[in-house]
Amino acid sequence: MVEALVSEISKRIPYSNFVFPWGTPDASTFDHYENIGLSVCVENWHAYGSIREKVAWSRGNPKLAFMRFAPKLAARLFGKIAHSDLDGVFVVNGYLLNGRHNKNYLKGLLGYFSTLKREGVPVIFLPKTFGPFSKSWELGPVKSIVICTSVLYSRDTQSTSILREIIGGDIKIEQSPDYTTSVGACHLEKYDALRGGVAIIPNARMIDKTTADTSEKYISFLGNVIKFLLSLKLNPFLLLHARNADEPLASQIIERVGVPIPIINEPNHLVVKGIIGSSRFAVSSRLHGIINGLSQGVPVVGTSWSHKYSEVYSEYGCRELLVQADLNDHEVRGMINSLNDDEVYSNIKDRIAHHKNLIVSKNETMWNSIADKISKNI
Numbered sequence: 001m002v003e004a005l006v007s008e009i010s011k012r013i014p015y016s017n018f019v020f021p022w023g024t025p026d027a028s029t030f031d032h033y034e035n036i037g038l039s040v041c042v043e044n045w046h047a048y049g050s051i052r053e054k055v056a057w058s059r060g061n062p063k064l065a066f067m068r069f070a071p072k073l074a075a076r077l078f079g080k081i082a083h084s085d086l087d088g089v090f091v092v093n094g095y096l097l098n099g100r101h102n103k104n105y106l107k108g109l110l111g112y113f114s115t116l117k118r119e120g121v122p123v124i125f126l127p128k129t130f131g132p133f134s135k136s137w138e139l140g141p142v143k144s145i146v147i148c149t150s151v152l153y154s155r156d157t158q159s160t161s162i163l164r165e166i167i168g169g170d171i172k173i174e175q176s177p178d179y180t181t182s183v184g185a186c187h188l189e190k191y192d193a194l195r196g197g198v199a200i201i202p203n204a205r206m207i208d209k210t211t212a213d214t215s216e217k218y219i220s221f222l223g224n225v226i227k228f229l230l231s232l233k234l235n236p237f238l239l240l241h242a243r244n245a246d247e248p249l250a251s252q253i254i255e256r257v258g259v260p261i262p263i264i265n266e267p268n269h270l271v272v273k274g275i276i277g278s279s280r281f282a283v284s285s286r287l288h289g290i291i292n293g294l295s296q297g298v299p300v301v302g303t304s305w306s307h308k309y310s311e312v313y314s315e316y317g318c319r320e321l322l323v324q325a326d327l328n329d330h331e332v333r334g335m336i337n338s339l340n341d342d343e344v345y346s347n348i349k350d351r352i353a354h355h356k357n358l359i360v361s362k363n364e365t366m367w368n369s370i371a372d373k374i375s376k377n378i
Helices: 002-012 027-035 071-080 103-118 136-147 157-167 189-194 212-231 243-257 269-277 287-294 308-315 329-339 342-375
Strands: 016-019 039-042 054-059 065-068 088-091 123-128 151-154 198-201 236-239 281-284 300-302
Touching: 002 016, 002 342, 103 123, 103 136, 123 342, 136 157, 151 157, 151 342, 157 308, 189 269, 198 212, 198 269, 198 287, 212 236, 212 243, 212 329, 236 243, 236 269, 269 287, 281 287, 287 300, 287 308, 308 342, 329 342
Parallel strands: 039 065, 088 123, 123 151, 198 236, 198 281, 281 300
Antiparallel strands: 016 054, 054 088
């Protein structure tokens, strides 16, 4: 997400300077930023709360500066960069306003965005999933936060409907697909042995966000997938898209399979994208694992715990690849055999490629509109 934002805005508004009040990434990510000519400033290793959800932007320094800090350092940073000096604030975090935060969290966000609105700083919500909001006390703060925005993009029709029901027709809600398709992937020689294999990307949310019955069936489903892939010599491997969160689940899956397969715990997300892109196909329960595959023309069988998954598959024209986690062994074999059929496989890849072009076109329209909005504020 960071690379896409920086690249697309910098192309349209040269000499842009970005300040990221966000948690510090892994060291390998720093290496990536430095390799593409960006400077990195590390202020602290930890960030919590609403501060980490925002990306401040201003035109000026031709070098991109990443400033990362904990909430305790926020006052010091914003003492140096006044709100009035900002030309825009991008909201990039996919979990913001997802219906799973407490009152203090929403209160803090509302206070921050209200200040920006008062100072005349545009707030741009990049495409994300919103809601659902099941608690009555959420509706007021969410509506007030949305009113503070200058540009708000929903990623899917259901999210748009959720917001529209809360705020009515007074605020314009745009809709655009996931915007990370333009981000390139990195390929490392040490992963060459995985090329042409099948990436299995688990998600701990399929365990803690579903029923106990679904959780058990999910582990069995992945176990059956891996066993059948092994029998076909299709070289499956587990790829952790969320490293710490999914590592215990990966161990459970290996135990269920009873045969060791590689577990790839790569910290650089662009390298992870490269691994997915070099796979024959993938099986993923992580949304960005799915998007990273489909955006590179790789068929991805998905399981989901949220409505946002089905919207992504609709955008790429391959809804049949989104399956239930309770497929039995016979159904699993049918699904994999279908993807292993060259004619079916080619047809799916052609459809994905066609729809990707449509998504890229929509993203171009979105970035042009955002750049135009911010340029008026410079």
